[in-house]
Amino acid sequence: MGRRRGALAAAAAVLALAGCSLLDEPVQPTPRPGGSALVVETDAGLLEGFDHEGVRSWRGIPYAAPPVGDLRWRAPQPAAPWGAVRDATDFGADCLHAPSTVTTPSSEDCLFLNVERPVEADGDLPVLVWIHGGGFVMGSGRSEAADGEAFVRRGVLLVTLNYRLGRLGFLSHPALGPESVNAGLLDQVAALEWVQDNIADFGGDPDRVTVGGSSAGGLSVNTLMASPMTDGLFAQAISQSGLGREPTQTLAEATAEGRRLAAEAGALDAAALRSLDAAEVMTWRLDVFAGQVPVVDGALVTAPVAEIVEAGLEQDVPYLVGSTDLDLEADLLEPLGLDDDARALLRSAGERSLLRAYATPDVVRRHLMADAVFTEPARLLATAHAARAPTWRYRFEVVTPEAFARVGGAPHASELPYVFDGVLPPGAEQHAPGMADVVSDYWASFVTTGDPNLADVVTWPTAEDGALLRLTNAGAVTEPVDPWQRRLDAVRRVVEGRS
Structure with a gap:
């Protein structure tokens, strides 16, 4: 029985005292066009x-109470029980986005998740809980839920989720209490707790939960791995382009910033x-960099993730981690x-030193910050964690000629359509035939067995x-x-102050 499994029984008892019961009659869900209903x-x-399909x-499953009114900037609270059968055929609202990035319905009431599983599979399925990216200011769980059907049909139960974004999810102020500063990350913890309590009812195995994410989602995964609050909530982890050496504010620094914004x-x-x-609050800047x-x-x-991992204090779970070959395009630096920051790195190392490692000025310009940030x-995280648990690192370099001519490599998050075997960029199948199957099979194998390797x-x-x-x-x-060992070694010497 889950940690909150008694909630439904309690609700049924209350309804029974009022003269009705959830158990009076068997539920008769109405079939939906194009598919059957399931309760x-x-x-x-x-x-x-x-x-x-x-x-x-x-x-659109509520995994926590709406974080509105008095619950704004508080740690997520359990969702209130509902009486009638809840329709779960449409996505819930996305969390409020940064201004000018909203293309789907969004609301401060947004703590919803989605569960997708193959129809035909039997037994307890391995679970992937996916945390979306977007720099902690945009994104939602609906994209991978809608695009991940081919991945799910490989025998995986997929959970995607929303979490509070921008300053609604991350604000420190003395009047608010300590939970406000990382409220969006606490939402992710609450979603993982919901999975432990409920996923068996959907056919998932709570002992085989992988937490994964890309970009801000990958940074979240690394943070959750390094946190003392997440022990037992997942058995494996995937971090795609999740940084790792990002600067980290102290609580005092964050509080000073929050005081200024509030004043x-x-x-x-x-x-x-x-x-x-809430829309005004979302105009307040939040910058992961x-x-x-x-x-x-x-x-x-x-502590910062790199410090935790180098000290061997993170969770010792199987770990899949990597980046793309051009995770930060040169044209995005400004x-x-x-x-x-790029100029400071050049000055710190001495331009000649980096040129020797990178071979040409053009390679320095295109790759230096991508290498330093991602x-x-x-x-670093892969080699340090490998001393504690099985670890696999990748670098994604698949790119069409058009994209290579435009940006010079595989850009940030470009592996996502391949991981989920979703809609690929135009020309991708022609120039890299079968790679979506290859990548997706590796990831599905890792989620299923804790090892990405497959026969043949x-x-x-x-x-x-x-x-x-x-x-x-x-x-x-x-x-x-x-x-790329020589140039990555040069970057490490610079960022660690040993140039």
Whole structure:
């Protein structure tokens, strides 16, 4: 029985005292056009899902109470039980996004998740809980839920979720209490707790939960692995382009920033802050590159991720980690405020030193910050964690000629359609035939067995001594020694102050 499994029984008792019961008559769900209806019992009530194209789905499931009113900036609370069967055939609202990025219905009431599983599979299924990216200011769980059907049909139960974004999810202020500073990450913890309590009812195995994510989702995974609050909530982890050496604010620094933002809005106490228009709060800047998320709060986040992993204090679970070969395009440095950081790296190392490692000025320009922010940190986390648990590192290099001519490599998050075997970029299948199956099969194998390797495919070596698997247009390539080792070593010397 789950940690909150008694909620439905309690609700039924209350209804019975009022003269009705959830158990008076068998539930008769109405079939939906194009598929059959299905009802599942959760801690909070009954859900009606639907079948489509070999996938069984339940969408828009509340995993926590709406974080509105007095619950704004508080740790997520359990969702209230509902009486009638809840329709779970449509996505819930996305969490409020940064201004000008909203293309789907969004709301402050947004703590929903989605469950997708194959119709035909029997037994307890391995579970992938996917945390979306978007720099902690945009994104939602609906994209991978809608695009992941081919991945689900490989025998995996997929859970996707929303979590609070922007300053509604990450704000420190003395009037709010300590849980406000990383509220969006606490939402992710609550979703993982919901999975432990409820996923068996959907046919999932709570002992075989993998938490995965890309970009901000990958950073979240690394943070959850390094947190003392998540023990027992997942058995494996996948971090795609999840940084690893990002700057991290102290609670005092975050609080000073929160005081300034609140003062500018004229909100000096908790009541005034919670009465602010949510859309106004979402205009307050939140910058992961400036270390504004996550914050070392002493509870969920006790130290920067790299420090935790190098000290061997993270969870010792199987780990799949990597990046793309151009995870940060040179043309994005100025818009992201990183052009000064790139120049500082050059000055620190001495331009000649980096040129020797990178071979040409053009390679320095295109790859230096991508290596410093994503690729070298992925190598650091992989090699350090490999001393504690099985670890596999990849570098994704699949790119169409058009994309290569435009940006010079495989850009940030470009492996996502291949992982979920979704809609590929135009021309991708022509220039890298079969790679979506290859990548998706590796990931599904990892979720299913804790090891990405399959029979009759290229062996993916574990990450000891810097080994990795390159995913290229020509297929998967085993690299016992990273071909980029020299330049990644140069970057590491710079960022660690040993140039």
